[in-house]
Amino acid sequence: MPISLYNSLTRRTEPFAPLDPARVTMYLCGPTVYNYVHIGNARGPVVFDVLARLLRRHYPQVVYARNITDVEDKINAAAQAEGVPITTITERYARAYHEDMAGLGIAPPDVEPYATAHIGAIVAMNETLIAKGHAYAAEGHVLFDVASYPEYGALSGRDTEELIAGARVEIAPYKKNPTDFVLWKPSTPELAGWDSPWGRGRPGWHIECSAMCAAQLGETIDIHAGGNDLLFPHHENEIAQSTCAHGGKTFARWWMHNGMLTFDGRKMSKSLGNVLLVHELLKLHPPEALRLRLLSGHYRQPLDWSDGAIQQSVSTLDGWYRVLRDLADVAIDAAQLPVPSAVKAALCDDLNTPQALAELALLADAARQHGTPAAKADLLGGGALLGLLQQDPETWFKRVGGTTVNAAQVEALLDERRAARGARDFARADAIRDELTAMGVVIEDGAQGTRWSIAKA
């Protein structure tokens, strides 16, 4: 089944064919680690995690790189505000980022380059660009000379005159042209910096990605991904730097961009007070419901986030996990899950996750009706491709907010209640039921004994 992917560069959906089918390369712009990330920042990592899962089914080797930007002005500001070295900030928030991503069921990338580990490569790329006449040094800065690259603007469809007229670029005395952008800038003694031919300084953000991409994946990569807020200028600048440094070679063959999140129909902003941190959401909601919500819209479209939408995702997962719980005794080979063709076909069609989820719902219906090992395996196999339904159904039902309740404590109370009922001490049995209710636990007495789950908020 061929994979088709929309390419932001050609503005068409095209059959995906890697340069080297033995080694598919993909790069996603990662976080700048100076605070906790918000849920909008998690959409790209979740979406491209699904793409990586799909590619791994088609190709023997996929090298997926997601970087960490660990030197940047916002990091400097955070470090100065706390009076600590930048590594205190970057280590703290890189760790938090890893925890958040793991919480959302995102597999770690194959490589995770750090910008500060690539300073030599960044300096070398600057020197190459200067030598080839695409960059110049001025007042401790190195700037990319946009006029030297006539194709500039091809990705975003902007021309440079429009940019100047729209004042989208910073005017500075050391620039030859207002559209020229910074590759290297001087650091004052209290700021993080490295020695370079242009004095002590630090890299601009754009060149970090170009240098890390080349160092980790090669000069031409198959897929470069990111949020559509990065399309201009970040990705436009990456293309200019990499193409010019590498003698005109294509930098990324596919450019993929995910849409932004809105919150109850509004843009997320600090002033509106609707900034939702992944870190906080993971404590309030089952993480898998957050992942499901992020996959519920097509990745290129905007996606609205609301409490109602999360509750709907929780209900959907309740239904699917109920099927799996009812089929707990149906034995399957969990190590050899099938890849249901309808789910795969939806993902092969430009990562159509809403369609894939609709197919997964049909597989859940089939498993509910037929209860066969094949139907159960299909449901789990379809879920695996999306990174869903991989936990024990009992664990899914035993949680409060994002956290699983203390199952041992609940079981002990249920044992005590059973004993009380056996001794016809109904007052005690009712008291235990009340205690469980207060803990948010709902119990159902049935022919096969007592089952418990967590009450809906």
Ligand SMILES: [Zn+2]
């Ligand atoms: Zn980047």
